[in-house]
Amino acid sequence: MLTVLLLLWPVAAALLLHFFKGGAARVAAFGAALVELVLAAYAAFAFNPNNAGQFSLNLPWISSAGISFHVGMDGLSLLLVLLTAFLVPIILLAAFRRNFENEGVFYALVLFMETGLIGVFTAQDAFLFYFMWEVALIPIYFLAGVWGGVNRAKVTFKFFLYTIVGSLFMLAGFVYLYFQTGASADGLAAHNSSLAAFYNLNLPAETQMWLFWLIFAAFAVKMPIFPFHTWQPDTYTEAPAPATMLLSGIMLKMGIYGCMRWLLPVVPLGVDRWQNLVLILAVIGIIYGAIIAIRQQDVKRLIAYSSLSHVGLMIAGVFSLTQIGLQGASIQMLAHGVNVVGMFFIADAIERRTGTRTIADLGGLTRQAPVLTVCFLVLLLGTVALPLTNGFVGEFLLLEGVFEYNAWMGAVAGVTIILGAVYLLRMFQRVMLGPDSSFTATFTDLTGAELALLVPLLVLVFWIGLFPNTFLQLSEGSVLNILSEVVKR
Amino acid sequence: MNSIILLSVLGLGNLFLGFRRSNRLLLPAAMLMLVVVLGVNFLDWGTSQSFFNDMLVIDNFSVAFTAIVVLTALLLLPFSQKYVQDGEANLAEYYSLLLFSLVGAIMIVAYNHLLMLFLGIETLSIAMYVLAGSEKRSLRSNEAALKYFLMGSFTTGILLFGMALVYGATGTFVLRDISFAVQNPVNASLIPMLYIGMLLMLIGMGFKVSAAPFHFWTPDVYEGTPTFFTAFMSTVVKAAGFAAFLKLLVQAFPAASAQGLWLPTLTAMCALTLLVGNVGAVTQTSAKRMLAYSSVSHAGYLLIGLVAFNGQLEGASANGIFFYSLAYSIATVAAFGVLKLVSDARSREDYNGLNGLAKTNPLLAFVLTVAMLSLAGIPLTGGFFGKFFVFSAAVEKGYIGLVIFAVVMSMVSIYYYLRPIIAMYMRDADDEATATAVPVSGFQSGALLVLALLTVVLGVLPGLLAGIL
Numbered sequence: 001m002l003t004v005l006l007l008l009w010p011v012a013a014a015l016l017l018h019f020f021k022g023g024a025a026r027v028a029a030f031g032a033a034l035v036e037l038v039l040a041a042y043a044a045f046a047f048n049p050n051n052a053g054q055f056s057l058n059l060p061w062i063s064s065a066g067i068s069f070h071v072g073m074d075g076l077s078l079l080l081v082l083l084t085a086f087l088v089p090i091i092l093l094a095a096f097r098r099n100f101e102n103e104g105v106f107y108a109l110v111l112f113m114e115t116g117l118i119g120v121f122t123a124q125d126a127f128l129f130y131f132m133w134e135v136a137l138i139p140i141y142f143l144a145g146v147w148g149g150v151n152r153a154k155v156t157f158k159f160f161l162y163t164i165v166g167s168l169f170m171l172a173g174f175v176y177l178y179f180q181t182g183a184s185a186d187g188l189a190a191h192n193s194s195l196a197a198f199y200n201l202n203l204p205a206e207t208q209m210w211l212f213w214l215i216f217a218a219f220a221v222k223m224p225i226f227p228f229h230t231w232q233p234d235t236y237t238e239a240p241a242p243a244t245m246l247l248s249g250i251m252l253k254m255g256i257y258g259c260m261r262w263l264l265p266v267v268p269l270g271v272d273r274w275q276n277l278v279l280i281l282a283v284i285g286i287i288y289g290a291i292i293a294i295r296q297q298d299v300k301r302l303i304a305y306s307s308l309s310h311v312g313l314m315i316a317g318v319f320s321l322t323q324i325g326l327q328g329a330s331i332q333m334l335a336h337g338v339n340v341v342g343m344f345f346i347a348d349a350i351e352r353r354t355g356t357r358t359i360a361d362l363g364g365l366t367r368q369a370p371v372l373t374v375c376f377l378v379l380l381l382g383t384v385a386l387p388l389t390n391g392f393v394g395e396f397l398l399l400e401g402v403f404e405y406n407a408w409m410g411a412v413a414g415v416t417i418i419l420g421a422v423y424l425l426r427m428f429q430r431v432m433l434g435p436d437s438s439f440t441a442t443f444t445d446l447t448g449a450e451l452a453l454l455v456p457l458l459v460l461v462f463w464i465g466l467f468p469n470t471f472l473q474l475s476e477g478s479v480l481n482i483l484s485e486v487v488k489r
Numbered sequence: 490m491n492s493i494i495l496l497s498v499l500g501l502g503n504l505f506l507g508f509r510r511s512n513r514l515l516l517p518a519a520m521l522m523l524v525v526v527l528g529v530n531f532l533d534w535g536t537s538q539s540f541f542n543d544m545l546v547i548d549n550f551s552v553a554f555t556a557i558v559v560l561t562a563l564l565l566l567p568f569s570q571k572y573v574q575d576g577e578a579n580l581a582e583y584y585s586l587l588l589f590s591l592v593g594a595i596m597i598v599a600y601n602h603l604l605m606l607f608l609g610i611e612t613l614s615i616a617m618y619v620l621a622g623s624e625k626r627s628l629r630s631n632e633a634a635l636k637y638f639l640m641g642s643f644t645t646g647i648l649l650f651g652m653a654l655v656y657g658a659t660g661t662f663v664l665r666d667i668s669f670a671v672q673n674p675v676n677a678s679l680i681p682m683l684y685i686g687m688l689l690m691l692i693g694m695g696f697k698v699s700a701a702p703f704h705f706w707t708p709d710v711y712e713g714t715p716t717f718f719t720a721f722m723s724t725v726v727k728a729a730g731f732a733a734f735l736k737l738l739v740q741a742f743p744a745a746s747a748q749g750l751w752l753p754t755l756t757a758m759c760a761l762t763l764l765v766g767n768v769g770a771v772t773q774t775s776a777k778r779m780l781a782y783s784s785v786s787h788a789g790y791l792l793i794g795l796v797a798f799n800g801q802l803e804g805a806s807a808n809g810i811f812f813y814s815l816a817y818s819i820a821t822v823a824a825f826g827v828l829k830l831v832s833d834a835r836s837r838e839d840y841n842g843l844n845g846l847a848k849t850n851p852l853l854a855f856v857l858t859v860a861m862l863s864l865a866g867i868p869l870t871g872g873f874f875g876k877f878f879v880f881s882a883a884v885e886k887g888y889i890g891l892v893i894f895a896v897v898m899s900m901v902s903i904y905y906y907l908r909p910i911i912a913m914y915m916r917d918a919d920d921e922a923t924a925t926a927v928p929v930s931g932f933q934s935g936a937l938l939v940l941a942l943l944t945v946v947l948g949v950l951p952g953l954l955a956g957i958l
Contacts, residue, residue, distance in 0.1 A: 062874075064808075064956025065881075127877075134868035146847070146914045153915040157907060164867070165900050172896060175884055 002043050002055040003071045003122050006081065007115055009036055010088075014111040017104055026096055029107035033089035036114065040085035047078055049477055056124065066181075066189030070124040076330060076478035079471060080121040080257055083337050086456070087249050088114050093453045094345050095242040097352060100147050106242075113139035113246060120254050126174040126193040129262060133167055133218070136254065140246060144239035155231075155238040162231045166221035173214030177201060177266065198266045199485050205269040212270030215263050216278075223255035223311050225278070226285035236304035241348035244300070248307050249341040253333045256311070259318050260326065265485035271321070278319045279405065283412050285312030290419035294426070299347045299357045302427055306383065306420065307340055310395075313416055316409070317398035321486060323479055325401020330475035332394025335382065335464050339391060342379040342457040346372065349450060350431070354439040359427060364436040368443040373432050375446065375454045380428055382461040384421045390464035490540050490547050492530040492555055493595050499526070500588035507581020512573045516566060519584045523563040526591075530555050543663060544602040549958060550802040551599035553811055554732040558594045558725045561818040562587060564943075565724070567936035568826045569717050571833055583623060587721065590616035594729035598736070603652045603662040606733060610648070610697065613729065614641050617722055621714040633713025640696070640706040648693025654686025655741075664740035671744045684750055687742055691751055694737065698730040700792060701762040704785045708769070711781035716832060719777070720825030723784040728814040731791050735810055736802065743800045756796050756891060762789035763898040770905045776828055777838040779905055780821070783864060786902060787817050790879055793895055797882035803958045805882035811958055812878050816871030816947050820863035823940040826933070827857040834927040840908050845918030849926040854913040856937040863944045865906040866899050871947025878955065 013032030020028045047054060056072025073081065092110060100106045116139070119132030137160070145156040174193065180201050184192035203211070220228045236244050264271050289309030296302035314332050317325035349372065350365070351357050366373045378389075385391035395417060403410030446454070464471060499522040506518055530552055537548040572580050593612030600606045618641060622634025656662060658679040659670035674680055692703060699707040711719045742751060766786025773779040794810040801807065830853060831846065832838045847854035863872030876899065880892045918924035929937075947954070 060952065061950075062952040062955045064952070065878075131868045134873075138862070138867065138869060142914065145911070153911045156915075157911065160907065161900075161903060164903060168896055168900060172893065175881055176889075178881070179885060 001057055002039065002046075003073055004057050006036065006039050006043065006085075006118050007071065007122070009039065010111040010114040010118070014108040014115075017108040017111070020104060022104075025104035025107055026092075029111060030089060030092050030096075032111060033085075033092050033114070037085045037089055040082050043073065044078060044082055044474075047073070047075070047474070049075055049474055052477065052481060053124070058124075060186065061125075061128065063184075063186065063188050066184030066192035067127045068125050068184075068192070068194065069128060070194060071119070071122040071128070072124050073122055074478040074481070075474040075476065076257070076260065077121045079330060079334060079475055080253055081118055083253070083334050084114060084117045084121070084250050087245070087337060087341055090341060090345075090453055090456065091242045091245045091249070093449070094245060094348065095240075097348070097450070098240065098242070100240070106143065106147060109139040109143050110242065110246065113143070117250055117254070121257060124195045126178065126195065126198060126262070130167065130171050130174060133170075133254065133258075134164075136251065137163055137167075140243060140251065143243040143246070144235060147240040147243070149238040149240075151234070152238050155234040159231045159235040162221050162228070163218075165217075166228070167218040169214045170218035173211050176211065176214070195261075198262075201266070203267070203269075205273070208267040208270035209273050210270075212263070212267045212274055215267065216259070216274075219255040219258040219263060221255075222258070223252050223315060224308070225315055226281050226288055226308075226312065229285065229308055232308060233301055233304040236307070237298065237300050241344055241351075245341045245344050248304070248344065249337040252307070252311060253337065256314050256318060256329060256333055259315070260329070260482055264318070264321070265482050268486045268488075271319070271486065275319050275321065279316050279402070279409055282312045282316040282319065283409055285309065286316070286413055286416045287419070290416060290423065293423040294419070296423075297359050299350065299359060299362075299427065299431065300344070302359070302423065303340065303343050303347060306423065307336070309416055309420065310336055310383070313395060313398050313402075313413055316413055317401045320401040320405040321483070322401040322404045323483055324397050324404065326479040326482065327472055327475060328394055328397025328399075328401055330479065331464065331468055331471050332391075332398055334460075334471060335390035335394045338457050338460045338464070339379050339382045342375070342454060342461075343383065345454065346376045346379065349446065353443055356439050359430050361437055361439045362431045363434040364440055365432045365443055367436075368440065369445040371451060372446045375451070375458060376432065377428065378458050378461055380424050382465070384424055385417050388462065388465045390461050393465060393468040490538065490545065491532065492526050492559070493545075493592055493599075495526050495529055496522075496588050496592045496595070500585045500592070503585045503588060504581055507585075512576060512580050515580050515584055516570065516573050519588070520563060520566050522588070523559055523566070527556065527559045527563065530559060539601065544605050545596065545599045546601040547599050548802075550732070550736070550807065551595070553958060554598040554728060554814070555595050557728045557811070557815050557818055558591060558598075561724045561728070561822055562591055562721065564819070564936060564940055565717070565720055565822050565826070567933050568720070568829050570930055570933060571829075572717075579623070583620065586616040586620055590721075591725065594725050597729050597733040600733065600736070601664055601740075603655070603664075606737070607645075607649060607652065609733070610645065613726060614645070617718070617726065620718040620721070621710060623718065624715050627713075629713035630715060633710045636706055637710045637714075640710075644693050644696035644703070647689050647696070651686045651689030651691075651693055654682050654689065656686075658683035658686060664736070667741040668743060671742060671747050684747070687747060687751060688754065690737065691754060694730065694734045695758060698727055698734060698788050698791070699785050700758050700788045701765040701785065702758075704762065704765060704788070707785055708778055708781040711784065712775065712778050716777065716825055716829040719781075720822055720829070723780070723825070724818040724821050727784065727788065727791070728818055731795070731810055731814060735795060735807060738795060738798060739800060739802055739807075748798070752796065752798065755792060756888070759789055759792035759796055760891060760894055762786070762792060763895055767898045767901045771901060773905070774840065775838045776840055776843065776909055777832070779908075780824060780828070783902070783905070784821070786898065787864070789898070790876060790895060791817075793883050793888070793891065794879045796888060796891065797879070797886045799882075799886070805878070805885060807958045808956050809875075809879040809882045812871075812947075812951070812954060813875035815954070816863060816875040816944065819940055819943050819947070820860040820870070820872055823856050823860035823937065823944065824864065826937060826940065827853050827860070830927050830929055830933065834925075835922045837922075840912045841916075841919060842923065843909050843912040844916045844923045846913040846923075846927070849918070849924070850929065852934055852937060853927060853929065856941045857913065858910050859941045859944050861906040861910055863948070865903050869945060869948045871944045871951070873948055874951040874955070
């Protein structure tokens with residue numbers, strides 16, 4: 001029941017937002033997001049890490065076809081629901097700074113998207129999952145397309161087409177799987193599309209080989225994995241900062257979560273067949289993203305490519321099919337979400353003050369803005385995976401997982417940390433240190449409100465870094481379940 | 490049956506209302522009539538009655554499709570408000586013709602006798618020929634009417650010829666008896682005649698629902714016809730046409746030997762229609778012409794429902810066609826409705842005429858967006874579940890290749906359905922006409938909201954209507 005409340009509240013709030021005008025809409029949207037966070041926190045509090053499928057509800061949705069509205073949470077779902085509920089208020093706060101035209105609609109779309117995201121993370125029925133997957137896409141298309149930069153029409157069109165083509169392949173895969181299942185629980189339909197039914201299928205290896213690519217297509221585009229990433233840097237750059245935060249902070253986790261929940265256990269033999277190839281692509285993505293990031297002149301683009309590189313490592317961890325790799329991916333999803341949202345916020349803060357994002361135009365911010373510099377440094381070190389920060393825990397576990405699979409790949413993937421340090425610290429040096437430029441001469445430090453927005457993120461950087469077990473114990477049960485489904489056959 | 494009688498009488502009544510020389514009453518009166526007809530129609534739900542020696546059979550199938558066509562007409566009527574405001578002299582005639590063509594539509598969803606099919610199609614079409622040319626001073630409208638009339642009468646001839654051959658081979662016009670005769674041929678030498686007759690009927694129906702390669706009249710006729718009537722043509726005619734088509738195949742030609750002939754033909758037509766409709770729509774610059782090609786492409790998706798034939802007027806195939814027709818009709822009415830309002834105010838029908846609409850008329854932009862997403866088959870809208878049901882019916886029957894092709898084609902369709910959205914939300918007004926708001930009455934706003942709401946309800950709670958047949 002709680003899951004349904006978590007799902008319905010944001011969309012209800014988005015509809016009600018229509019009745020608030022101007023400034024009131026801000027307050028209402030932020031309040032609604034906070035209520036959602038409280039609900040999610042309550043779920044975390046009431047959650048028992050030993051049980052799967054909690055707070056679940058199973059209602060017939062299209063009973064003549066055996067499709068049900070079945071939602072519920074296990075530890076992995078809960079982590080991502082928490083991440084979503086935590087980041088959305090912060091993203092809304094970040095949007096306040098921008099004073100968008102028609103801001104009420106903007107906030108409504110963000111809240112609407114929250115429903116889609118939480119739906120993706122809690123769906124226990126394949127078609128509900130697909131449905132929510134697209135529900136999350138439509139708002140972000142408009143957020144990026146209406147409020148984005150000059151090239152928004154072209155760039156968001158590419159983004160929309162890429163993702164929808166990918167997800168249609170996934171849908172085709174699901175439809176095929178659906179027709180292999182047995183009758184629904186109530187006996188009204190010949191087939192059903194529940195997650196459990198998909199897990200119980202024992203399809204021949206040849207079938208799973210091509211099914212793997214149908215389903216993986218959607219996730220590959222969303223994460224994105226090299227070479228399906230070409231939409232990503234443009235979209236991240238053109239989208240307004242809050243939309244970029246949604247895309248990078250939460251939306252790409254849909255892909256990783258999808259792999260863990262809807263790919264590995266559903267087509268284990270297909271995964272077995274293609275594991276090596278995906279790992280190679282992931283490692284290529286790690287190196288490729290990092291090398292391109294080094295060459296970037298635009299702060300936002302640099303973060304976009306760094307995100308590509310870090311996501312590559314998460315994919316590699318997931319496809320190592322080791323407990324430690326999957327656990328690493330679970331916690332790194334949180335860490336990456338926190339860090340990348342913080343980084344994009346600071347990039348946006350700099351852009352709002354100076355009107356530029358070009359690294360060459362910036363410099364010497366430490367003197368005018370010491371607080372901003374410290375915040376930036378903490379988030380940066382988290383991303384670089386310095387010990388004691390959140391990035392370290394995640395990347396360490398991920399690398400260990402990849403090592404366990406193949407030491408050479410682990411070694412190559414490990415380069416990500418070194419390269420990450422190279423491009424991120426270089427950016428820090430050029431933007432924060434060095435002489436002032438004409439753009440930065442009158443730079444002002446973070447305001448109290450901006451700092452208040454960043455503090456929760458900074459707290460999490462250290463919390464996850466120092467006490468990772470708070471989060472790891474939540475996802476452990478789910479990860480073991482997933483792995484047991486994978487090795488069962 | 491009640492709905493047929495009621496509509497005919499009310500249509501006549503409407504003509505008399507026209508004598509009053511005041512248009513004000515006409516629109517509410519016509520809408521009220523349709524509401525009554527819709528209600529009366531549902532009284533027949535769950536019953537099965539036959540009339541005139543089994544020439545018409547009213548059952549759940551016919552009630553469901555009657556509901557689609559009447560509801561579509563009802564939701565479309567508010568967009569004729571401009572005719573009322575302009576003091577259009579022939580408005581009563583327009584409305585009456587619409588009501589009469591609805592009678593034809595109901596006849597072809599309820600027919601049990603080929604004569605009724607023929608009469609229904611003629612009743613439906615003749616009214617449409619007149620309405621296509623209703624803008625008497627517009628060259629394009631005249632051209633559309635003439636083209637539609639010539640093509641329509643030509644295909645009616647083909648259809649009639651097919652019926653005659655079938656009659657010659659089987660000695661009956663009644664669907665079930667034809668089916669019996671096909672399975673137990675009396676005279677083997679007549680079998681080729683039967684099948685030629687069947688194929689001619691197939692071609693005739695293909696023309697009516699604008700399936701390729703018999704679609705070529707569609708873009709010109711749709712573009713030239715006044716937008717209000719184009720909307721009627723592409724929804725009511727198509728929904729009723731497909732219901733009639735399905736009924737013909739299910740009740741007259743379900744035999745395996747007949748299927749062996751028409752199924753490959755339909756499959757080929759379906760693939761071709763999808764290709765022609767979608768690729769044709771991509772290259773258009775006029776939103777109205779795009780919708781014309783899109784209407785061809787939707788005929789292709791509906792044909793998938795026919796290809797997923799299961800020999801019944803219930804089950805996956807019939808339900809798929811029902812849901813698809815409903816979702817498609819609602820979204821198309823919304824799209825044409827917005828387009829009519831915009832083109833009336835800005836006197837242009839190209840994509841750029843929609844520039845900046847999100848700023849001047851957020852409601853119109855929103856409703857058109859919902860309609861486009863529904864036509865493209867994106868979730869949260871009825872169009873998605875329409876496609877989903879039709880495609881899964883075909884997958885269940887093993888037409889995986891065809892469905893993959895259809896999915897690829899719907900990916901293509903996203904390109905042209907996004908173009909109006911991009912114009913409305915991501916481009917700014919480029920001249921004075923596009924910078925000023927389009928006048929929309931409260932009544933029309935209400936109708937648009939209802940259309941958007943229905944589309945979303947179908948997209949969120951498809952269980953309400955899925956599998957009702």
